[in-house]
Amino acid sequence: MTRAELVRAIKDKKSFLCVGLDTDITKIPEHLLDDEDPIFSFNKAIVEATADLCVAYKPNIAFYECYGVKGWQSLQKTWEILPKDCFSIADAKRGDIGNTSAMYAQAFFDEQVSGLGFDSITIAPYMGQDSVTPFLDIPNKWAIVLALTSNAGSKDFQNFSDASGEQLFESVLQKVGEWGTVDNTMFVVGATRGDAFLQVRKHAPDHFLLVPGVGAQGGSLQDVCQYGMNADCGLLVNSTRGIIYASKGRDFAERARAEALILQQEMEAELLKAGII
Amino acid sequence: MTRAELVRAIKDKKSFLCVGLDTDITKIPEHLLDDEDPIFSFNKAIVEATADLCVAYKPNIAFYECYGVKGWQSLQKTWEILPKDCFSIADAKRGDIGNTSAMYAQAFFDEQVSGLGFDSITIAPYMGQDSVTPFLDIPNKWAIVLALTSNAGSKDFQNFSDASGEQLFESVLQKVGEWGTVDNTMFVVGATRGDAFLQVRKHAPDHFLLVPGVGAQGGSLQDVCQYGMNADCGLLVNSTRGIIYASKGRDFAERARAEALILQQEMEAELLKAGII
Numbered sequence: 001m002t003r004a005e006l007v008r009a010i011k012d013k014k015s016f017l018c019v020g021l022d023t024d025i026t027k028i029p030e031h032l033l034d035d036e037d038p039i040f041s042f043n044k045a046i047v048e049a050t051a052d053l054c055v056a057y058k059p060n061i062a063f064y065e066c067y068g069v070k071g072w073q074s075l076q077k078t079w080e081i082l083p084k085d086c087f088s089i090a091d092a093k094r095g096d097i098g099n100t101s102a103m104y105a106q107a108f109f110d111e112q113v114s115g116l117g118f119d120s121i122t123i124a125p126y127m128g129q130d131s132v133t134p135f136l137d138i139p140n141k142w143a144i145v146l147a148l149t150s151n152a153g154s155k156d157f158q159n160f161s162d163a164s165g166e167q168l169f170e171s172v173l174q175k176v177g178e179w180g181t182v183d184n185t186m187f188v189v190g191a192t193r194g195d196a197f198l199q200v201r202k203h204a205p206d207h208f209l210l211v212p213g214v215g216a217q218g219g220s221l222q223d224v225c226q227y228g229m230n231a232d233c234g235l236l237v238n239s240t241r242g243i244i245y246a247s248k249g250r251d252f253a254e255r256a257r258a259e260a261l262i263l264q265q266e267m268e269a270e271l272l273k274a275g276i277i
Numbered sequence: 278m279t280r281a282e283l284v285r286a287i288k289d290k291k292s293f294l295c296v297g298l299d300t301d302i303t304k305i306p307e308h309l310l311d312d313e314d315p316i317f318s319f320n321k322a323i324v325e326a327t328a329d330l331c332v333a334y335k336p337n338i339a340f341y342e343c344y345g346v347k348g349w350q351s352l353q354k355t356w357e358i359l360p361k362d363c364f365s366i367a368d369a370k371r372g373d374i375g376n377t378s379a380m381y382a383q384a385f386f387d388e389q390v391s392g393l394g395f396d397s398i399t400i401a402p403y404m405g406q407d408s409v410t411p412f413l414d415i416p417n418k419w420a421i422v423l424a425l426t427s428n429a430g431s432k433d434f435q436n437f438s439d440a441s442g443e444q445l446f447e448s449v450l451q452k453v454g455e456w457g458t459v460d461n462t463m464f465v466v467g468a469t470r471g472d473a474f475l476q477v478r479k480h481a482p483d484h485f486l487l488v489p490g491v492g493a494q495g496g497s498l499q500d501v502c503q504y505g506m507n508a509d510c511g512l513l514v515n516s517t518r519g520i521i522y523a524s525k526g527r528d529f530a531e532r533a534r535a536e537a538l539i540l541q542q543e544m545e546a547e548l549l550k551a552g553i554i
Contacts, residue, residue: 022377062373062380068392069349071384076346095401096339096370097428100299103339107348114345124372124401126423128430146403151374153405156452163440175433 001087001119002140003183006208007232009055009085011277014268016233017260018056018089018210019046020240021078022063027245029252039064039074042252044081046244049253051083053264056236058089058210076115087236089144089210090118098130105134109141120144122188122210125172129179136180143185145176148200150190150213173203182206189228191219191237197227208234214263215242221263225270233276239263278364278396279417280460283485284509286332286362288554291545293510294537295333295366295487296323297517298355299340304522306529316341316351319529321358323521326530328360330541333513335366335487353392364513366421366487367395375407382411386418397421399465399487402449406456413457420462422453425477427467427490450480459483466505468496468514474504485511491540492519498540502547510553516540 010016021043025033028042035041047057064075082088090108095101104121111117120142123132135143148158148169160168176185189200191213200209209228213219214237221237228235239259247255271277287293298320302310305319312318324334341352359365367385372378381398388394397419400409412420425435425446435446453462466477468490477486486505490496491514498514505512516536524532548554 060373060377060380062371062377062384066380066383066387066391068384068390069346069353071391072346072349093371093373093401093404094339096337097426097430100337100339103337103343106343107339107345110343114343114348116345124370124403126401126403126434127370127426127428128433128435130428130430132430149374149404151404151407153374153407153409156405157403157445157448158405160437160445160448161439162437168434168437168445171434171437 003208003232006055006087009087010233010271013052013055013264014271014277015053015055015264016235016237016267016271017054017263018058018236018238019050019054019243019260020058020060020091020212020238021046021244022060022240023244024063027248029248029250031250037074037077040077043078045253046256047081047083049257050243050260051086053257053260054086056087056089057082058091058238061090061092079116079118087120088118090116090121093122093124093146095124095127095131097127098134101131101134105138109138120186122146125176129175132176133179136184141184143180144210145172145185145187147172147187148189148193148196150192150219154190170199170203173200177204177207182208186210186236188212191224194220194223194227197224201228201230206230206234208236210236210238212238215239221266221270225274229270229274231276233271237267280485280509283332283364286364287510287548290329290332290541291548291554292330292332292541293512293514293544293548294331294540295335295513295515296327296331296520296537297335297337297368297489297515298323298521299337299517300521301340304525306525306527308527314351314354317354320355322530323533324358324360326534327520327537328363330534330537331363333364333366334359335368335515338367338369356393356395364397365395367393367398370399370401370423372401372404372408374404375411378408378411382415386415397463399423402453406452409453410456413461418461420457421487422449422462422464424449424464425466425470425473427469427496431467447476447480450477454481454484459485463487463513465489468501471497471500471504474501478505478507483507483511485513487513487515489515492516498543498547502551506547506551508553510548514544
């Protein structure tokens with residue numbers, strides 16, 4: 001999916017919501033557990049209930065990989081039912097030396113070989129340029145590189161500062177920004193640090209940002225928009241637990257839709273306020 | 278596998294060789310391509326030819342994942358034939374927020390659930406403490422954390438220096454060293470920077486180090502041993518291309534053994550010189 005198509009989807013749907021599919025067998029409704037593939041059944045119902053309210057889906061690959069071969073079957077089936085007008089994100093946090101990153105790109109981008117054809121993949125930048133660029137070499141595919149994450153441990157290394165006061169995540173924004181373009185690169189920036197978006201936007205004013213941490217992790221959508229939005233919106237705000245685990249009953253999909261609708265309406269208000277729609 | 282068992286294996290086999298299984302279908306002998314699972318056939322022959330000469334095997338997960346479900350089947354079958362007296366490393370470079378890292382730990386450590394029961398996994402530290410500790414909570418399993426890698430891009434962020442001159446990789450060695458112990462944590466340190474081992478050993482004198490980059494990538498085994506060996510050896514030196522792709526003919530396993538034997542003999546000499554055997 002191109003940047004223009006993504007921006008079009010945001011304007012059409014009046015939403016920049018990404019739904020996380022961190023599907024945990026211990027948290028899904030019991031009545032699904034007798035299905036042949038409960039994880040896929042759950043995902044299918046969630047996707048059908050939310051497809052018109054969001055612009056992206058983000059399966060967290062760990063939640064599939066943890067079941068080995070069977071989990072990869074669930075992942076492939078899930079990828080196949082993701083709506084083609086939604087941006088698809090393999091949340092995989094991969095990154096290795098060049099020839100290995102090229103294999104990971106094949107794993108998540110090359111449907112003919114791997115069975116998966118995601119639009120994008122999340123990348124850990126620790127190994128540097130040759131670990132990132134193989135993901136940028138493929139037309140209409142995106143690398144979403146970790147910059148400033150929303151977890152407790154994010155402070156351990158991402159805030160490491162050089163003599164001039166520049167922090168590691170700023171160096172990541174600058175260098176990765178030079179390796180790619182705003183048409184093939186995004187950054188992960190956690191919502192739990194609203195005003196950090198000011199700093200991020202200094203280095204990456206035009207990039208799209210993938211923003212986890214709204215909702216269950218405590219981030220504020222208003223703060224994210226105030227400090228992080230740009231002329232093209234420039235945000236994909238992810239919500240997982242607040243939507244997919246809104247209910248553990250037979251009404252789980254309906255309740256997921258209701259929660260997604262609340263977020264979509266808040267997003268619509270923010271897009272109007274910013275004059276984007 | 279415990280540290281004591283690993284040290285015992287090194288002394289018994291007079292080797293600290295790790296064989297990388299980055300098995301690329303375009304590089305394996307043509308006569309295997311008609312097999313039902315050529316990648317597994319290749320790995321099985323390589324393992325049978327080298328098992329008495331090495332103490333560890335390291336499948337590079339990208340090379341399996343790139344074939345999707347089928348690749349994970351090859352990986353699982355490969356894991357099943359790894360000799361139980363060898364240390365097994367899932368070279369996966371994973372790392373995510375706490376609950377997701379716990380799922381990755383299940384993926385590679387919990388045979389009952391995922392079908393894979395590796396002894397260890399390689400970890401990218403960018404996301405900090407909660408991304409690493411879930412791998413340390415499981416008895417007799419190891420996290421092998423990226424510190425100073427051997428690729429061109431390693432300089433982009435790993436040498437980022439703070440006001441005191443401390444580099445990011447040194448901060449990783451220090452902090453990760455506090456989160457884990459020498460019994461459940463190793464570090465990846467590339468062989469292409471021989472004298473960097475002096476700096477690494479200042480922060481991690483007792484840890485085992487996983488050392489890629491000897492051979493095809495240009496690192497010297499003698500330098501690695503001179504600067505990196507400790508009283509327990511403390512090194513697992515990986516070779517991949519030099520061994521597994523020594524020949525593309527029907528003699529590939531025999532030639533792989535011959536190359537592994539050369540390295541094992543050099544390692545025996547180093548172990549003797551250091552008084553470890």
